[in-house]
Amino acid sequence: MSDMPMASRSPTSDGSRPVPFRGGGFKPVRVRYLGAVVIVVLIALIEWGTRTGVISNLTLPRPSDVLGTFRDLWVSGLLWEHLLPSLSRLAVGSALGVSAGIAVGVMIGLFSLARAGLVPLVAAIFPIPKIALLPLFVIWFGIDEGSKYALIAFGTFTPTVVSTYGAVDNVDRTLIRMGQSFGLGWWSIVRKIVLPGALPGILSGLRISLSIGIILLVAAEMLGARYGIGAYILEAGSLYDLERLFAGVVILSALGVLTSAAIGWAERRLLSWRV
Amino acid sequence: MDLHLDRISHRYGAVEVLSDISLTIPQGRIVCIVGPSGCGKSTLLRMIGGLERPDAGAVLQQGDAPDGCLNPLTFVFQDFALLPWRSVAGNVELVLEDHTLPRDRRDRIVADVLARTKLSDFRDALPKQLSGGMKQRVAIARALAVNPAVMLMDEPLSALDAQTRELLMDDLIALWTRAPFTAVYVTHNLAEAVRLGHRIVVLSRRPGRIREVVSIDTPLADRRAGDPALEAHQARLWQLMRDEAEAADKELSDV
Numbered sequence: 001m002s003d004m005p006m007a008s009r010s011p012t013s014d015g016s017r018p019v020p021f022r023g024g025g026f027k028p029v030r031v032r033y034l035g036a037v038v039i040v041v042l043i044a045l046i047e048w049g050t051r052t053g054v055i056s057n058l059t060l061p062r063p064s065d066v067l068g069t070f071r072d073l074w075v076s077g078l079l080w081e082h083l084l085p086s087l088s089r090l091a092v093g094s095a096l097g098v099s100a101g102i103a104v105g106v107m108i109g110l111f112s113l114a115r116a117g118l119v120p121l122v123a124a125i126f127p128i129p130k131i132a133l134l135p136l137f138v139i140w141f142g143i144d145e146g147s148k149y150a151l152i153a154f155g156t157f158t159p160t161v162v163s164t165y166g167a168v169d170n171v172d173r174t175l176i177r178m179g180q181s182f183g184l185g186w187w188s189i190v191r192k193i194v195l196p197g198a199l200p201g202i203l204s205g206l207r208i209s210l211s212i213g214i215i216l217l218v219a220a221e222m223l224g225a226r227y228g229i230g231a232y233i234l235e236a237g238s239l240y241d242l243e244r245l246f247a248g249v250v251i252l253s254a255l256g257v258l259t260s261a262a263i264g265w266a267e268r269r270l271l272s273w274r275v
Numbered sequence: 276m277d278l279h280l281d282r283i284s285h286r287y288g289a290v291e292v293l294s295d296i297s298l299t300i301p302q303g304r305i306v307c308i309v310g311p312s313g314c315g316k317s318t319l320l321r322m323i324g325g326l327e328r329p330d331a332g333a334v335l336q337q338g339d340a341p342d343g344c345l346n347p348l349t350f351v352f353q354d355f356a357l358l359p360w361r362s363v364a365g366n367v368e369l370v371l372e373d374h375t376l377p378r379d380r381r382d383r384i385v386a387d388v389l390a391r392t393k394l395s396d397f398r399d400a401l402p403k404q405l406s407g408g409m410k411q412r413v414a415i416a417r418a419l420a421v422n423p424a425v426m427l428m429d430e431p432l433s434a435l436d437a438q439t440r441e442l443l444m445d446d447l448i449a450l451w452t453r454a455p456f457t458a459v460y461v462t463h464n465l466a467e468a469v470r471l472g473h474r475i476v477v478l479s480r481r482p483g484r485i486r487e488v489v490s491i492d493t494p495l496a497d498r499r500a501g502d503p504a505l506e507a508h509q510a511r512l513w514q515l516m517r518d519e520a521e522a523a524d525k526e527l528s529d530v
Contacts, residue, residue, distance in 0.1 A: 174352060174354055174356045175356055175358060177326060177352075177356070178350070178352060178356035179369075180326065181324055181326060181346075181348075181349070181350040181427075182346050182349065182350075182369075182370040182417075182421065183345075183373065184369075184370070184373050185373055188372070188373050192358070192369060192372075193358065196358070196360045273359045273360040273361075273401050273402075273403060274359070274403075275359070275403045
């Protein structure tokens with residue numbers, strides 16, 4: 001970021017010297033693959049440490065053993081048995097929460113009545129740890145999938161609302177005035193000016209919402225599920241089976257990286273107009 | 276269609292911004308409004324365009340808008356107000372989409388206004404790829420597309436550099452000479468006012484009142500930068516405005 005320039009050269013014979021360069025830096029440069037290298041080096045270090053005994057086997061599992069567990073999971077088909085229910089819970093729950101959140105957020109952004117009525121309510125339910133409400137959801141939506149959908153939906157809903165109405169508020173008012181001055185209808189202005197203008201903010205809010213969705217998915221599965229990544233991790237944890245525990249954690253990390261990459265891809269596709 | 280401003284006054288809270296402004300904007304003429312900063316000239320323009328309501332007085336249309344006019348009072352903004360996610364052609368189309376026009380007619384209008392503003396080669400470019408001058412050309416093309424009865428131009432060249440401003444002024448004069456349009460042109464730049472204005476309305480500092488209306492009879496096409504007659508007008512306008520501008524500059528803004 002703030003790579004320092006070279007020191008100035010010694011003066012030449014006639015006493016003139018170049019003006020020292022003081023600009024540059026403070027500007028993120030795209031560095032490819034470094035993120036992957038950091039992870040690989042870290043894993044290699046742990047592997048080396050556990051093999052030589054610098055790190056005891058009780059404190060950290062050997063990465064190659066975790067990989068072996070992972071292979072077993074794959075071969076036995078257990079991987080999909082755990083992963084598929086988790087993925088479908090995440091997909092259904094966050095789809096419900098995010099779409100309701102965007103709808104409510106846009107309403108708050110557009111209508112003063114909705115803003116006055118709903119912003120305090122959202123502020124009141126945002127800080128509730130949603131996992132605390134799981135027993136309630138079990139009563140409302142049933143012990144099986146319904147309560148898990150509801151938990152994830154509820155958890156992704158509030159952050160989506162907040163980021164969406166913030167994004168609508170930030171849409172350039174001069175563009176809206178322009179639409180009005182050309183006699184565009186209300187719905188045209190919302191559809192062609194407000195929503196596209198709010199999209200960058202909505203998408204960056206989605207990154208946070210979906211990460212929260214993954215956290216709640218695991219929490220819900222830990223509290224009551226036979227299959228799913230959360231159940232798998234809980235079982236491994238109670239047996240002190242560190243290899244399996246880490247295999248589960250790695251799956252979660254991969255899930256996080258994948259959703260973030262998917263949103264990044266959507267941003268590049270949909271927001272190529274940004275300067 | 277003429278526009279008539281009938282004794283317009285306006286205040287923001289305790290601050291009176293416009294006071295008793297009466298003015299007629301005749302068809303086919305460009306009326307420039309100049310004044311020191313903060314004198315309410317942009318507010319006045321927004322009132323003419325129906326984006327703001329005056330506290331007292333009214334803006335009246337006299338006569339009907341010409342046939343084929345989709346949006347009688349059409350703005351050109353200082354900061355262009357282009358949708359960054361739409362191409363040049365898409366930005367022009369935006370203002371036609373709410374009117375039920377046959378597809379081929381809409382395409383014809385877009386092609387026509389892009390040709391008139393020399394933008395045909397850039398129809399698929401995004402605003403971020405364009406220079407400031409090109410962006411303002413797109414905004415002018417968009418305004419022309421709705422075939423306005425009156426163009427309301429709010430410092431349209433103020434965000435551009437001096438060379439681009441000169442080029443765009445020539446373009447505006449060429450457009451007007453080919454097909455005279457009615458315009459209200461707000462600016463703080465007196466050189467623009469004497470080049471483009473048939474009438475120049477000088478407003479005083481806050482609260483804005485009409486100090487004087489100057490008419491310039493030289494045809495637009497014959498006005499050149501450095502023309503002694505125009506320079507004389509410009510000097511006279513500056514004399515009118517100088518003290519006001521100085522006083523306005525020293526005012527504390529408490530809006």
